[in-house]
């Protein structure tokens with residue numbers, strides 16, 4: 001297990017992590033009891049992603065040249081652990097009548113800061129951290145971390161035949177492991193893709209749409225239609241990438257859905273939580289394609305970021321549009337993706 005993977009697990013478990021010169025703990029998971037040991041004088045400032053700071057209206061205190069830079073909130077007496085948990089959780093923005101006065105400054109170790117925020121994001125937690133002072137006097141163990149490098153090295157772990165309901169083609173399921181963080185992904189090989197550029201779909205995990213039939217998005221229908229098109233085309237490859245919620249993780253996606261219940265759109269909800277609209281990266285997808293021997297593909301997508309992401313990794317891509325009929329619940333979501341995320345017609 002890499003240092004980054006251990007650190008991600010430690011953050012999820014509410015334990016402290018050291019990243020370069022910083023010792024941090026996730027606001028979302030550290031208990032009050034442990035925090036009082038780690039920060040006995042209640043002085044630890046709070047590190048927020050730039051997007052979350054902007055959502056809290058703290059942008060005016062920041063450098064106009066770096067509007068997305070992370071921000072440190074100075075500790076004040078009224079900032080108790082529970083008020084900080086409420087401050088960093090966008091779900092509570094509508095209940096809170098006051099979020100201030102807050103004093104901010106720019107964090108000093110900018111590489112360690114962005115590495116720390118990258119780790120907590122990769123842990124699927126809110127992008128908010130306690131920055132603890134040097135704890136060398138304490139005997140508490142903390143996990144050492146390096147920056148979480150986006151997974152980009154694919155190893156094929158296992159392969160087997162998989163009969164799939166409604167698909168008139170032989171399907172092979174291939175389990176892939178990413179070296180950087182140990183995450184597991186899947187390539188479904190439909191039929192016998194070979195010869196000319198095969199039909200490919202990069203599908204980012206969507207538990208709600210893929211498994212429960214959620215009507216809020218178009219993921220489930222896109223997944224099934226892609227497999228059908230591949231079978232009709234004589235073959236294809238579907239990569240099932242574990243990038244739930246465009247890379248923010250399941251709990252954060254459900255938080256985003258809660259904000260959408262309040263009227264925010266899919267992009268605004270991500271920003272309000274403190275994330276970019278899309279936190280995905282397609283380097284691992286390119287590595288999986290290369291390891292399966294495909295350097296030229298036809299990609300079922302409406303998302304230009306997928307085309308650019310693969311092309312940047314040396315895969316030659318021709319786009320095949322992949323629109324499914326809208327329903328009353330996802331029509332607005334699809335319109336926002338066209339208007340704000342550059343999705344193609």
Ligand SMILES: Nc1nc2c(ncn2[C@@H]2O[C@H](COP(=O)(O)OP(=O)(O)OP(=O)(O)O)[C@@H](O)[C@H]2O)c(=O)[nH]1
Nearest residue numbers: 203204205206217243244245246256266301302303
């Ligand atoms: N954060 C967030 N993620 C969402 C939301 N709705 C769906 N998703 C996630 O978005 C991803 C869907 O990705 P894709 O099916 O690759 O769709 P896409 O990026 O629009 O690209 P194409 O379908 O290829 O055009 C999945 O990981 C879903 O979990 C939402 O409202 N908020």
Ligand SMILES: [Zn+2]
Nearest residue numbers: 206209217219
């Ligand atoms: Zn979905």
